[in-house]
Amino acid sequence: MPVSASGQPLQPAAQEAPADEAAAYLNAFGTPDVVEVLLPDTSGILRGKWLPGSSLGKVWKDGVAIPLSIFGLDVWGCEVEATQIHLETGDKDGLCWPVPGTLKPVPWASRPTAQVLITMHQPDGSARGAPWRLDPRQQLAKIVSRFDALGLTPCVAFELEFYLLKPGAPGEVPQPVFPATGQARQNMYSMSDLDAFSDVLHEIREACVAQGLPADTVISEAAPGQFEVNLYHRVDPMAAADDAILLRRLIDGVARRNGLRATFMAKPLADFAGNGMHVHVSLVEKDGANHFARPDVGDAALRHAAGGLLATMIDSTLLFVPSFNGYRRLVPGSYAPVSVTWGYDNRSVAVRVPNGPPKARRLEHRIAGAEAHPHLVLAAILAGMLEGLEQKIEPPPALVGNAYDHEAPKLSPAMADAVARFSTSPFIAKAFGEEYRRVYGVMKAEELAAFTRVILPLEYETYL
Incomplete structure (x- = not known):
């Protein structure tokens, strides 16, 4: 059996769903009360519909009608008129x-419930319609297809950090949970914190089993009530991104x-570490071998892929850090990268080559916040790697030591810089298309404007 970049057995690629996938579900679980059809929007927020359980088969037969303009909603779910895809088009x-293989039971629901991811197509007279270019899943699919010409398939795994918080009253900020001592403190890799949250963490693992999500390690992270769940590597990058979307929903539901309250907010607590989304990528050849481990070309391919990631990193930052809050996470000494750097077994850089045997050689991309859209994050990573492989981009020497003390180009320090760079980037236009660059750019510009109009409590305390 082929092994993943970490040396673990590979999860099989998702297969095309049989025509009777719905029938197989009904045979295994019976008719649910509710079917949740889930469509991740441009911000990775799940939108969709509840359907009666008796309509399950119709989802496969007839599809589900949803406005194309759902990909022109901001993070609050409001129409961004500057996208020009709402009433200007008739709001069609x-x-x-359905996304094959994503029909699953919802074990945390209060009544029998099924859920399935869906992806958007534009009616064009054909039976299914053309893939809708503004659906992030379709953007990722387009970039993944470019690897076929190279005879390679990305092998991908996501790691997601999150906090478990005490929910507050309406309008109040949820508070951290200090499980062992009752005090706010760092307690890295704490077994006592895992024990304190054992009921909910075990339920998360059990729900992953029920939904077929390939969850691996669960660890206690750097802050009170902060944890990380790692997913196994997949030789199907589309399925890997789907796993990340569904894992966030599962953790929130449990x-x-x-x-x-589970939060994937990039920086929910000012005095503690933020939540990251780390992405591991290797490239698998048709025989299952790791391309980066090939004696003749592996080292050069690894360098070129890293070089492409560094060369395109600043242009792509808005996809990795899409929220106003996310830029609060990118601070020196926080284990979140702040500069365009790479290195071997170095957690202070943006692109890390983890330690391990040659067959496990891979790149770990460490910039994204946990709230980012997994499909867009992965699309930007893979597009950057392709740029490096196709152009044979040599990176600077791998950094040794503390990247925070090293002179290197800095990541966009604020959302405004990231929006400006993204919106004029030839690389983004090449990888995602000029229309996607425009729509995504104006959406994030509108979100930024909303935050800059708000007067913070600290301003009143200081100046009133």
Whole structure:
């Protein structure tokens, strides 16, 4: 059996769903009360519909109608008129089809419930319609297809950090949970924190088993009530990104069932570490071998892929850090990168080559916040790697030591810089298309404007 970049057995690639996938579900679980059709929007927020359980088969037969303009909503779910894809177009419906292999039971629901991811197509007279270019999943699919010409398939794994918080009253900020001592403190890799949250963490693992999500390690992270769940590597990058979307929903659902609030906010607590989304990528050849481990070309391919990531990193930052809050996470000494750097077994750089045997050689991309859209993050990473492989971009020497003390180009320090760089980037236009660059750019510019109009409590305390 082929092994992953970490040396673990590879999860099989997702297969095309049989025509009777819905029938197989009904045979295994019976008719649910509710079917949740889930469509991740441009911010990675799940939107969709509840359908009666008796309509499950129709989702495969007829699809689900949802406005194409759902990909022109901001993070609050409001229309961004500057995208020009709302009433200007008549606000037409698209047709959404199930993503194969994502029909799953929802074990944390209060009644029998099924859920399935869907992806958007634009009616064009054909049976299914053309893939809708503004759907991030379709953007990732387009970039993944470019690897076929190289005879390579990305092998991908996501790691997601999150906090478990005490929910506050309406309008109050949820508070951290200090499980062992009752005090706010760092307690890295603490077994006592895992024990303190064992009920909810075990329920998360059990729900992953029920939904077939390839969850691996669960660790206690750098702050009170902060944890990380690692997913196994997948030789299907589309499925790997789907796993990350569904894992976030699962953790949130199980936390609520246990009277807690899970947050993937990039920097929820000012005095503690932020939540990151680390992405591991290797490239698998047709025989299952790791391309980066080939004696003749592996080292050069690894360098070129890293070089491409560094060369395109600042242009792509808005995809890795899409929120106003996310830039609060990118501070020196925080284990979140702040500069365009790479290195071997070095957690202070943006692109890390983890330690391990040659067959496990891979790149770990460490910039993204946990709230970012997994499909867009992965699309930007893979597009950067392709740029490096195709152009044979040599990176600077791998950094040794503390990257925070090293002179190197800095990542965009604020959202305004990231929006400006993204919106004029030839690389983004090449990888995602000029229309996607425009729409995504104006959406994030509108979100930034909303935050800059708010007067913070600290301003009143200081100046009133």
